Amino acid sequence: MTVAATTHRLHLKTNRTVDLTVDGQHVRVPEGSTIMKACQEVGIGTPTLCYEQTLTPVNACRVCVVEMEGSRALVPACARKVEPDMVIWTDSERVRHSRKLVLELLASSVDLSYAPDEVQGYLDHYDARPERFGPPDTSDGAVHRDHTQAGHHIPTTNGYAATVAQPPKIDNELYIRDYSRCILCYKCVEACGVDAQNTFAIAVAGRGFDAHISTEFAAPLPDSACVYCGNCIAVCPTGALIFKSEYDMRQAETWDEERQTETDTICPYCGVGCTLRLHVQDNRIVKVTSPMDHDVTNGNLCIKGRFGWQFVQNRARDTGVEESVGTS
């Protein structure tokens, strides 16, 4: 038996609105909205990498910055709340410059090849040319990156651009951590922490360019607090965290999103009733996600919902259905 006594006040939505101007257009949005929301109202898209509707904004990536009249620096659209009579410019010279540079800085230091198409779209749109910073230094820095000392660094090999290249961490059967693809958006840490799972298996460790996502003392996941809910994978924007099922298929070059269907159903386990989105390729489940906008668990699952579907497939194998995908 558990007793939870809630002491906090209900969040009552106010009816107040705020008027502002975005790219010369007048916008009225509810008080407390973000600039990004105001942009949406007038059909202006905002590029984002570290933003997720279910997580507290950290606005670390800075690709969403916009120009706000009266502000010395640009402001993050994903987190900055609207104020009366704000004047916002989303496509000024300064905005384009910062977005382009942020994308170049990321693309020159991180492997974005598994990032969704929209990220490549941003790079194209802002004419990002990451090669301007020199050829990537992809020498194997794995050991170095897990055990750096804050306040010290070894200078980049002259003529090269430092990267976060390192071999993927494969230490369990469920998912892979390939931090050479990590843009340090903090989303996995938030999902593992107070925003969803409250397991706190991972945190940002180290500092500066050497900051990285880590368990305590870089322990392998099976030795950590990880409960394999996969909620970190669900929010990872660049494929740094990836299901082993997907990773293996990508390695075998059998992963083909064009041939995949997505079907929403309900988890077969406990009574919470989480929605499972089954990604199916060739009549086999290849991964499971959950819609962020469903109010039962807002995209979060547990290990059983996320990974406990294989029995359906094992049964298919028993009855002699041909193995058509996967290497495992």
Next chain:
Amino acid sequence: MLKAIHNGARLYVVDPRRTSSAQWADGWLGLDVGSDIALANAIGREIIEAGLCNHAFIEHSTLNFQEYKAGVESYTLEYAERETGVPAQAIRELAHAYARADRAQLCWTLGITEHHNAVDNVLALINLSLLTGHVGRYGSGLCPLRGQNNVQGGGDMGAIPNRLPGGNDVEIAEQREPFERAYGVSIQAKPGMHLTEMFDAMEHGAMTVVYIVGENPAQSEAEMDRAIRLLSGLECLVVQDMFLTKTAELADVVFPAAASWCESEGTVTNSERRVQRVRKALDPPPGAKDDIEILCEMAFRLGHDWGHPSAEEIWDELRSLSSWHQGMSYQRLEAEGGLHWPCPSEVEPDSKFLHGWLWQHPVGGPLAPFHAVEHDPPIDKLTDDFPVRLTTGRRLESFNTGVQTSGYTSPLRRGESLDIHPDDGRSWGISDGERVRVVSRRGEVEVVVRYDPILRPGLTFMTLHFQDDVATNLLTIDATDPKSGTAEFKAAAIRVEKLNVEAAKTVEVAAVAGGES
């Protein structure tokens, strides 16, 4: 729950083990297994004594308060401390915290219901909510957390001995008649049997043919030796399942079924009475059929041509008979991401909580009665021969008898173990990882010991997940709650025996050999 805690909510956890939830709790009350009513009644008495009960609510919305008050009179804090082991001061603190909270919820799982007096346990908790008015209002209430995805929906659809779909009572003619008209048959006016009664009926020869759909009682029943014996002795056993389970292996006829959650269309109902759609994402393997199809084929062979109805057509028939579900068209279920019953109209919102009518003036339904209940400790008594309490439960990564979860590789899974407190291990001379024999009055198993500080001396824990390897249900007792039919999985008396040295060596050698193969 953790979201609420981060917003400032206080959490009290009542559980014999220091669970993960207990590690977050402002107070953990680690009562002895099966002393829930002693605790709940003492909380009730303390709330009354301290003048913290909600008199306006009690007078307006409830019945039998005086009987309840008299019933808990003997449940002093001191008595409760003796029966539960929990310090009186902690019980008092919880009583005051619950009664003084602006909003409070009581949530529970099988620790309340897997007892021989399961219904009394639940009533004892309901009494507390009536005492304080923590029911039928936003943020307050009673919340049984269901262990299976459609245990609520199964009952709502009438898969329960005394109910027809939509909660209609088989014993009440005006509730029964619409079904008789719609189905064109007469329905017996008395409740059917619950699971435990069925096994008794098998034992007495009154039940000779059994048709089991999607259950694995050969492994999930308490005292499983008896369950297997009875199922094996039937004239005819039919099993319909996704897998050839241990139960299916005993069957005369097996119907291979599609996985209802991903290979067919339909609905399930979760803990909060939310009806949600399940959808077909995969074709079932060759030979396996949708449950609906199997049932219709059965009906046809029994002389009833039901045709080939779709899941939605069946649902619409249900809606025509169940007022709870009337407003829930497939279209609406899709659009709104599920609906909570009661939802009698397609044009009105669903019901987020159930007992709001208790607060209406005048009350919008029957008054809520208090039920005075008495503490009754577990049937399986601790004695010198069986001095240790065994309780059972689940682990995060596994589910019930493991039929589904054994299909994936989990880094968290470590197989069955007898979890004991390290102090017990030391005083019994049993080391962490040692293989032992566990003996109850009903049977014995061999299992590896694991030290776990979330227990306390005298309290041990096992799961039911690995019945193929360790048949925990050989140990459990099928002392059953007469009202719900649930067995007392939570409380068995055991003793732990060291295996003799020779046997231990053999095991070790076998393990090594296994490791090399």
Next chain:
Amino acid sequence: MDLRLIQNATPSAEERDAVDSLLGAPQTDWRGTPHEAPADAYFGAAGHESRGHRHLLLPALHAVRDATGFISPGGLNYICQSLDVPPADAYGVATFYALFQMAPVPPMIAHVCDDIACRMSGAREVFAELESRIGPAGKATPDGRATWHRSPCLGLCECAPAVLLQRAGTNQTDEVIAPADASAVLTRLTGDARKVEPNPQELNGSLHAPQTLDPECAKGLRLLKRAGRVDPESIDAYRASGGYEALRRAFDLGPDGVIREVLDSRLQGRGGAAFPTGRKLQDVARAPARPHYLICNADESEPGTFKDRILMENDPFALVEAMTIAGYAAGCEQGYIYLRGEYPLALARVRHAIDAARRRNFLGADIMGEGYHFDIDVRRGAGAYICGEETALFNSIEGFRGEPRNKPPFPTMVGLFGKPTMVNNVETLMNLPEILIQGGPAFASVGTEQSTGTKLFCVSGCVERPGVYELPFGVTLREVLDLAGGVRDGRPLQALLLGGAAGSFVTTEDLDVELTFEGTRAIGAALGSAVIMPFDDTIDMADIVLRIAAFFRDESCGQCVPCRVGTVRQEEALRRLSAGVPLGSVDQELALISELELVMRDASICGLGHTASIAVQSAISKLHLFDSKRAQ
């Protein structure tokens, strides 16, 4: 919370004692007693109260480091269990700080300053000697007892080159050696510990304010008036020299009266942003949420800056009194001094002053019988420049990584622990007693119209008499330089760094600039932390600029992309230019650096990113560094 501790990592007795001496011995096995009390079997509390001590994480990490030299898995486990903090989280916090090592290290570490002032004043010779006698940085002495590391600016620029010697263990001490010669360092690292002579520098305190030596000059001093004259360890001496008169005056005026005087004084914050202190006091005092907090930002880490250290070492009671006045005006009952980890003497003096003040009822309940309650906790930094940024400082005190927060909301409304918070640096606060004694208008009569009062200037580098100088706002750069005896050895001046590593390079053409907030702004520079560092003609300016770029790369917290990667790309480009192997042309490289400057200034979260390129840009534009047309 539901902690999963590191398996098979038990704390040593030293680690256990270190944590227990800070937090008290745990009362239940939930928090780490080795054997459980019987009561723990049936009841436990691990809720909000248990999770409410996270702000002690940084002190607990210090305690373990002080005891053993590093943070072991067992030590981290014990801290986590004691404070109910997840190990991964605590690991993330510990690895944020340069002074915490996560693997075994020798108990003695010499941090040898490698920053701009020291490398112009003999640091290279120290490095060369250490390398030849011990080995490269990080290598242990043969007995495994000691090692050495390069360090960013230790804030001892006026007595460069500087070394901070940390000894862990039962006789834990931190010792400063400055000016350091290689033999003094080597004696300590390799010699017999019992025979080491005390360091005369340490005993004298670091009185490096040359004006105080000249009685005539000393008369005009306000902030430095007690330096070298009044015993910094005696509260009676402090009171005999006018101490606590200002607090008495504050009680007479009442909080509103104090704020009015500060508003009238037109005092502006000395931390670099020059925000009006009176308005900040007013904003916090009026903020409806409670409680209010006061923070003294003593995390002085800007290369070239050491004025706050000298104030704390020489007049610690004045800081305590100033904080009490500020706390009284802003309605705070709890104050914190966040003191950088590399200042052992300042730490000792401030702690001593707080204890002495508490004993005499100048801190604690009912101060001076006026019914006002106020106390101060000292929090020691652990090697992170970014923690001088006020919101990063909040996170650091709260036990999180020292990463800046987004503003708004501003600290006066949502600061430490989410409450209204008054944050000021040491020098700003130290003006408050002066303002109350003289009155706001009189204070404002010194300096210029827009920049009132006196200012402390940190003069170091190629200069004859380095040290901290107190002069009225409006003095020219040339006058300060002259007062400090001009360029060392009479050599020609090549350039000056004005304002610190986040400031700008200026040239001889700028010597007549008035040193005010507005005057420096007019020449495209900033007063910053009032660093004045001249470089003579022998200095390789490319080396200095590279060091500044490396400093920002090291000190970026890593949170936002423009700063995290931008500081790396900036250093890489400068290194290519410096080596004469540009990508494309020199002009292309210079354009690239300009683009980086713009994105860091426009899109970074905090001031570190905003300013990480200023010095580099000024070196390129003013000193024509790397100019392709410049004669080689």
